[in-house]
Each structure stands twice: as C-alpha cells, then as structure tokens.
Amino acid sequence: MTMEETSQTEWDEDGWLEVLTFDLQTEKFAVEAVLVREILDLLPETVVPGADRLVASVANFRGKIIPIADLRLAFGLPFADSTMDSRIVVVELDVDGVQTQIGIRTDKVHEVTTLHRDASEPPPTVGLRWRRDYIRELVRTPQGVIVLANLARIFDPLLGGRGTTPVLAPALL
C-alpha cells in the first residue's frame, strides 16, 4: 500500500484539488492532475496475449512500451468503438519507487479543473454498481457528479498484490 500514499495527492490546505476530467461512456471521471503526464491521440496498440483484460494491450509512447488500460472494465461500463474524441491519458504512478507510466483510454478529455472538498462525498454504501475502493470521492459539480478514481487501488492488484486480491469482481467482467 506504499503506492497509495505516494501517488495519491490530497486536498490542499484550502480544500482544493487540481484534477483532469474525462469521460468514460456517459460517466464523468477525474484523476489527480499531478499524475497526468500527457494527453495523446489514440496510438496503434499491440495486444498482449494472456494479459489481464484491464491492461490488454501495449503501445509505443516515445520509445517506451506502456500498457494501455481500459478503465471501462474496472467500472463495468459497456464497450464502444473509439470516436474522434477518444484520447489516451498517460499517467505516472509510483510503484515501489519506480515511476510507471500507464495510458488510460478515455472517450473524451475535458479540462484541468479544481474540485473542492466541501462538494465531495465518499462513495455511498448502497446504490453503487462499482467497487467502492476504486473510487476516492464523488464530487458534485453544476454539470453533474464527477467520479474521482483511485488509480492506485485499481492497478494495485496488477502491480503489487498479485494473486492475493482478485483483479476484478467477477460480476464486472
């Protein structure tokens, strides 16, 4: 769980947090802006046979081989073909001191914005289809609810907790 402490950023003293917002299907998600390295057009991807479906392919990102993750799987959202708006958000997570880049396939990237702690709530215990630990906070905004994803937790089973935690709840697959 060291990963979580180092790569998750907290609300600042005044209760603000800078995030990048994007769409996965109809839902609006956010990740901490400090984790984001780059936003790219879709890259040609190479399927890795035998890999976890969450990170089923790799791509060439400036001479590095980075995995491309499909968070729709983690949140049980339906598949759809990519569109003109589809982008890859490259994030960098700290895994035991090694910076690991992962590309996240998104359906549309919105903006870098700040969220406020007062508008946020922990995920409710009922009425949620998703795994609660994949969500840091739900943040209310005038445009609707933004899901602040817990990237560290989503990728943790693949990186550190191999074999100990189930990668995804079977129901979601």
Add this chain to the structure above:
Amino acid sequence: MSETDPVAAFRVEAGEVLEQVEQGLLDLGHRLDDHDLIDAVFRGLHTLKGSGAMFGFDALASFTHHCETAFDRVRKNLTPATPQLIAVILSAQDHMRALIDGDGTERKAEGDAILAKLQAALDGAPAPTPAPAPAEQGWRLSLRLPPEAMQNGINPLTLLDELRTLGDCRVVARTEQVPLLGDLVPTHCMIGWDVELRGAVAKADIEDVFIFVMDDMDLQIEQIGPALCDDARNAAAAPAPFASPSPSASPSATTPASLPAPIDDSRPANAQEPAAAPNGRGAPKTGESVRVPAERLDLLMDRVGELVIVQSRLSQLAHSSAADVALHSISEEIERLASELRDTVMVLRMVPVATLFGRFRRLVHDIARDTGKTIELSTDGETTEVDKTVIERLADPLIHLIRNACDHGVEHPEQRLAAGKPVAGHVRLSARQEGGEVVITIRDDGHGIDRDRVRAKAESHGLIQPAQVVSDQELLQMIFHPGFSTAPQITSLSGRGVGMDVVKRTIESLRGTIDVESVLGQGSTVSLRIPLTLAIIDGLLIRVGDGRYVIPLGVVEECIELSLEEDLRSRGRSFITLRDRLVPFVRLREMFVTGTKPSVHQKIVIIATGTERVGLVVDQIIGSHQTVIKPMSPVHCNVPTFAGATILGDGGVALILDVVQLVALGQHQEERLRAVA
C-alpha cells in the same frame, strides 16, 4: 537524481581502491621486493585513509592508518615485505570492506585482533637496512586556510603547535594576501604559512594534523633531504617527491588546489568533492576517462533507440515519395549517422572482463589456504568486452563455478602426486569473443566428473531409470539439477548441492548456455556462452494472427513448412517427426487466442534450449530483425510468455517471446500427450 550521494560515491570508489590494493598485494606475494608494487599498495591504503576520513568513516580511517604505517615502513626499507605481513594485510582488507559497507563499530575487537597480528608480523621481521640518517629528512610545508576558517572554529595556531610536536619546526608567515586595513575583515584568516619540519616524520603524520581541514585548505607538502640525495635506490623507496605527485598519493594537495581560494560556503565545495575526486584519481591509470552513472547510459541508449525508429520511418517516407531527391539524400545521411551513433553508444556500455576476473584471484587464494591445496589460477582474454549488466550478473555464477573447480575438481597434493600430476593444481579462466557471444571457460586439471557417481546419484534421485540409456552430455547436465551434489563430504565451500541449478538459471536468464566437458582423471571444463549485450538481440520477426512477435534468433534451429494436409492430420496429435525424433509443437494462434483463420502457408519454427526442442506454429515469417529490447511494464510482469517488447520500423510494437517459458509449455503438452498415449 543527478545529485550523487557523496557517501555512496565514496563506497564505490573505496571498493575499487581496495580491489587494486588487493591485486597489488597478491602480486607482491610473488615478487616480494618489487618497489613499484609496494608503492602502489601504499598509495591505495593512503587514499582509503584520506578519503575515509573525509567522508566520516573514522573507524576505517584509523584502522587503515595502522596498515598504512606498516606499509610505509616497508616502503622505506625499515621492514622487509614478508608473506606473513601480506597475509595479515589481506585479512585486514576484508575488515576494511566491512567497515566501508557498514558502520562497523561493533567490529572493533576484530580490527584490534588484526592489528595485533600486524604488529607481530612487523616485529617478527628483522630490520634489514638501517634507517636513512634522520638529519637528511624533513618536509617543507606550505599551507593556507580558507578565509572563514576561524569563523568555523579552527585555530591555526593549534595546528602549528601540533606540527611542532612532530619535530623541529621553522614557521614563516606569508602575509602577501593580507589586504589593506580598510578592506580587512578581522575574522578572516588571510595569513599563510611556510613550515620547514626537520626530522624523520611520516607524511601521513603531517596530514593527520590537518585531517579536519584538509578538504578546504591549500596544503602542499614537499620533501627535503632524501630528494636531494643521490642514492637512486633510496630515492625510489622514499615517498614520491612533490615534483611528480601521483594524484592518488596526495588527494589533499591536488583537489583543494583546484578550488579558488575564497569559498563563500564550504558545503558546495564538499558536495563537489566526490564528483571531482574519482575522475582525478581514475585518470592516471586509464588515460582520459569519465565516470558516468549507468542510468544515464541507459537513458542515452533509449534515446538512440527512439532515434533509430524515427529514422526508419523517415526513410520509409523518403522512399515512398518518389519525388524529392533532397529528402532522399538527407534521409540516407541520417540513417548512416543514426547507425553509427547506435554502435558508439553500444560500445560505451562495454566493460572488459578483467574487472570480473580480478576478483577471483583472491577467491582462489583463500580457497587454497582453507583447503590446504596448492592452486594456481591463470587467466587470459581479460580484454574481452561485455555489456556491463552482463558482467554484473555473471559474477555470482562464476564464483560458484570456480569454487567447484577448486573444491571438487583439484585434488589434494598427495592425491595429485599419487596420480603423477604436478603438486600445484591449475585452474584456467579464459574469455574470448565468438561472433555476438562471449565464451567464458573454467578449466581445471583435477580428477574430473565421475560418471558412475553422477549416474548413481541421478538414479537415487529418480531423475533417470536404472536401465535408461542417456548420452554422456545428458548425464553431465544432471549436475545442474536442484539439490544435486556428488561431493562425498559437505565442506564450507561447496557440496551442499545448492548453486549449480542457480548457476544454470542465471546463465539462461542472460540468454546464455552452459556446457560441461570432463575427462575422468584429467579435469573438467565448463563453458559459458553469453550474448555480448542484453540491450539488442538478433530476432526472427514472425506474424501470428494480427500480431507481430520476435523469437530470439539464437534459439531458432530451423523453419519448416506446415502444409494444410499435415496441419489437418496433426489435429489429433500436436507433434511432428523430425529426423527420427518427435518434436511437440504449439500453435501460437491458439495459444494467443487470436480468433483469426490460419494462414495457408503456416510455418513451424523449431526452437531449442539445451537438448529440448519445441516447434512454434506461426502464420508468417517476416524476416530477421535487429531487436532493441524494451522491458515490459510492471503491470505485465505476470505474463510469463514474453521476455520484453521491441519497437518496429513503423512505430508498432512487437512482443519478444520468452523461449524458456514456451519450451516448458511445450514439454507440459508433450507429457500430456504421453499420458494419453
């Protein structure tokens, strides 16, 4: 990242110095009166002491000081170099290493014991030559403290008083830098001193006086007396005169001199010290060299890899647009530069195997001492260059193989005499380059591997059936099975049966192979074949479904056609007959669940590791490909079938197959087939 930790830098450097000293001592064991060697050892010890104190390794500094003093006596012909003395200093080396690695405070008793032995070795030796007349000896010192020294609590007068305790001193103040009264800062020390110190004083003792201020101050120590003496031998044995200073002998004098006199803050000066010092000290031996962290080289390698990829896209573009001649020529120019650049960078990572072989002399020396055998180690091909990462990973397997050769291979002197062999056993370590591989062989002239014992052991382990016919090579390869040791007794060195399997695994992880030859009564030879670099391999680019993959070319035996009829016929059994042997094969298309139709002209690529062969059914063989290996992301570390990935000319990614894993998979399949049959 770019900031180097001074202590870490010191550890690296001290390790190298220790290694040099060790080599010097071992050589000295054969040539007891070689003054160059004595000087080299002394300089190494001196460097250790000086830089140890500089970086706060006080225990190391004080311990080394005693060894240095002992060697100083040897150097001045006060004591002869004896095998006992060398043995004690060698054991002291291990203690120093421990002090460098840890804080070593609890090891004080150990250190004291060594020092006691050292004293005994010194006392036991007769003094052969009388000490040079003391009146002849003396030192001329020129020193200047940094201006803010007094603010930092240093009192120059106590330093001078301390000098006076060493011998007769004549101190003259140098006042030429004292500014006009109006500009004078009262707390700044602007006075320098010239000191003439008469008497038989060791240079180290003088330097000890300044040990706490050495980093910042300007200190020059020049010898008077013997330097004026005409006796050539005396001069050679005496400390090097300052006129031709060896940087390693007087780091205190060279490094501060390069710093400008007024220093605003002493911290940055300290921080630069470790970066500057290794260069300065490494220089005289290796010519002009720069020490660069390995990560930076890796980074450079990455950039060059990217450049090569972009360049190949450019050249594709230049060839397809038939129009522009200028673009074409530029593209060709860049192609040439990029490939030259890649070759140059590759060479940067290469290190001669001498760095590795050097460590083994000590190992053999110790084993010979512990076992009571006489063993000589000879090496050749030390200049063969191998990628740095390969060298690092080779060290442990080689240590194990050499231990085996010395402990199991070479017999005790009486046995050797009885067998009509020379008393001294011989272990030969050699390296040579063969194509893209380096071949390292360890040959001993011991009693060889006893096949009957190996066979008995293998049978008792159930590895082979009592009546089973196995080839000689297969039998010898049995020694690499986990838990396999034929040594009748377990010694502290080897014989526990752990290791040979680890050796084999390590070599295989380096994509290398290991062969054993042995003649009973005459000795054994173990040969390791390892690729020169891990960064680039020759690969066979293949297509399976829509994906492209690379198979390391080194393991590819042959490619054969799998005709449609044969494919249909082999539905029930996934193996083919190839030269009277059954070769199981794996349909990669099925294994990778591509969901595509097989190509009409499927091929089977036969791969082999050791004696095991497996066929891989692929859709198309695209051709050979110079593959720059990129590691897989950590999120894919649980996918065992791939050893890495590479970027192709069009910017796409091809995965590199892990052949060992695939063969294991094929074997598994074969076993299932046998069980069914």
